[in-house]
Amino acid sequence: MRHFILSIFTIASIASSTFAQNRIGTGEVDKLYQSICASCHGEELRGGLGGSLLDKDAWKQVGKTQSFMDYVKEGNLEMGMPSFEGALTDPQIRSLEIYIDEVIQKTAREDQPLIKEIDGVYSAGGYQFKVETILDGLNRPWSVVFFSEDSGFITEKGGNLRMFCGEELGDPVRGIPEVWAQGQGGLLEVALHPDYPKTPWVYLSYSASGGEVDGKAVGMTKVVRGRISNNQWSEEQVIFEAPLELHRVGGAHFGSRFAFKDGYLFFSIGDRGSMEMAQDLSKPNGKIHRVHEDGRVPTDNPFVNVADAYPTIWTYGNRNPQGLDIHPATGELWESEHGPRGGDEINVLEGGKNYGWPTITYGMHYNGKPITEKTSQPGMEQPKHYWTPSIAVCGIDFYEGDAFPEWKNQLLVGGLASQELHLLEIEEGRVIHDTIILHDVGRVRDVASAPNGYIYLVLDKLGKLVRLVPTDSFE
Template sequence: MNPIKIILAILIFLGVSTIAKSCTPKVEDGTPEAPLTEFQFSTETEKMSIKVDTLYSDLQNPWGMTWLGDGKMLITERKGEILIFDKDEFTGQRVQGLPAVYAKGQAGLLDITAHPDYAQNGWIYIAYAKPVPGGGATTIARFKLNGNTATSFEDLIVTTPAWNGGTHYGSRIVFDNQNFLFFTNGERGSQNNAQNLSNSHGKVHRIHDDGRIPTDNPFVNTENAIPSIWTFGNRNPQGMIFDQVNNRLWSVEHGPRGGDELNLIEKGKNYGWPVITYGINYNGTPITDLTEKEGMEQPVKYWVPSIATCGMTLVTSDNYPAWKGNILVAALAGTHIARVEMDGTRATGEEKLLQGIGRVRQVSQSPDGYIYAITEGTGLLIKLLPATGM
């Protein structure tokens, strides 16, 4: 579908006005010539006016994005590509020298993030489904970038057991204030994996930035337990963010039919899947009759019906004063961004932003304090700008 038509449909749906537009033919390989397709519109939200700037419209199945601190931004495509942007424009380049990925269903090249000390060490981290005997394995790896070529590539941790299928691979990567790396891993659609400490699936994990296992991980001395496990009982956590000011780790978990969750992730805790849930099976049958149980955590917020939560970010920027402290959650089935108002660790309100924009896979705040989002279906990279003072 023509991206201009997509945006026009959005404008009609939202009842907002066009600010600027331009479109450019593409060369045979699909790479847009400069200037890129751009489209802007403004819209009113409950607490502020924003402009939405479409920076790119040819994404296929994007998953993650990160910034390198020199104006460059990287976006992953699940099929195994990393697109290189510079100052909000696609350079036409993709990272070369990456390994093959197990690209099946929801598996493939997933999240990406730069090390907090990237300016000093140059490390870039990815989560990807590694092809292994027996299927695929969520894997955390790192590499350096020389021009547009990946160098010094190394796998840091490969989850087990291998899985022949493309369901529930996670995966997000975040660093905390001590540069510990946390990553999520889905339970592969096999519910009981999440409660089994002897496999990696349905868990949040914690490792050092070089792949070593921290000695203070909660199950490091538990017989037969995977030592990288930080929490368990997690169905398919596709979003995660670390609150640096309050030292809090947050995750959103993609539920079944209903039962998406926003969770405060804390050391060693059991988040209940599939013993407790607010969702049901996709065919309408019950999973369990329990929504709570002693020793299992309750979500801070849950969604029924499901919005299909994915990526997330915490608004810390002064660019959005009315949203500061809110958590933004990407909604795939909801085709919007959920703005969740927070009071400490309590969710107190919610607003649906940009309804109909597409299957929002990730929403992120850039180092200079602007909010970006990537979508499937409509294939957009968008930037949200405060309308006042622009």
């Protein structure tokens, strides 16, 4: 029997929910709105002397004949909308635009709950499925990888790597490197050589301590590979390590994910909280890197011949990328990147290109202070998709299994703050649909399409590995 449950909700462009990270209604931008716009448009944007700002379709000029920026600068004096030219900077006007988007979506969310759980069965994207807990009691799990139908390795941020077989969780693998568990750092990504187990390398990324500089502890993303037998790590080789002088203070933005293609390993390093370094080719942070599988630098990397440039750099201007995967049909390298408030991105990465952070962004600072009014600039790439408000976009994976055939080659995307799983439908390199498959499931750190066809989610704070198993499908 087929059930038709009207709780599927496909959002054509953009969606999000939680406000833990976005802090909607807080910060400088909120004060700015309340002090100069609310008197006419209402504290909740529902209108007053001026119209409601919640319904963009009802706007007469903005988005049709004029940009938000130009409209707010010029005003419409005849109709009673003042001109803000000179009173507001361009970045401030841009942050107001982001703020209005945030509130529009938050209000839409409150007015229409997305997906209802019905007897533990969810429905979205054309399927009904249940969510099964496979592993529980994990400590801040970060990344999962499979070596057989339902078995693989999982990392815990505090520094443990564990093997699991079905629902059985092994003890921590002995002898893996010690991690610098600071802030967002710790043991991060795990991946297997594409020919595993024939070529039995296991790759790990983690934040490594660089000791102290001027009395302050510093660290940086590091990549190693090793072999595991009898639950023991051995034959370790360093794949990437930044020199000590390039280690940074603070626990922010380490990246890091892996993707393998044609004998290369791609990996990401976040900007480490120093945003301007994302544009600096002499620094490894805020970049995607490409090396051979054994760590050698490819001689045809885009910046190998540029003086002072870090030779492993593949792309730059990347804020904090925590998702990487190769499109199974086209071979393109897709990336997810934590933006600031309102600027989470999905990109397709091409060697040598600049992805803009922090010169261009769709977001603003978490406290609502503007970063820039610029969302585009010649010579900088546009995202394929972005979220305002941010979902705190994390692990991504192209679905390659058979259990949800309609989802084949679509991109699964996890959200931390939003606690959501999204499915992006991609056609000819463009994101044409963004469907929320699950929400309120806990912070989704990683997502994996497993060899058994089920979709596994790594739930960070809940400490779980869960999976989606279809129970029915409908047209």
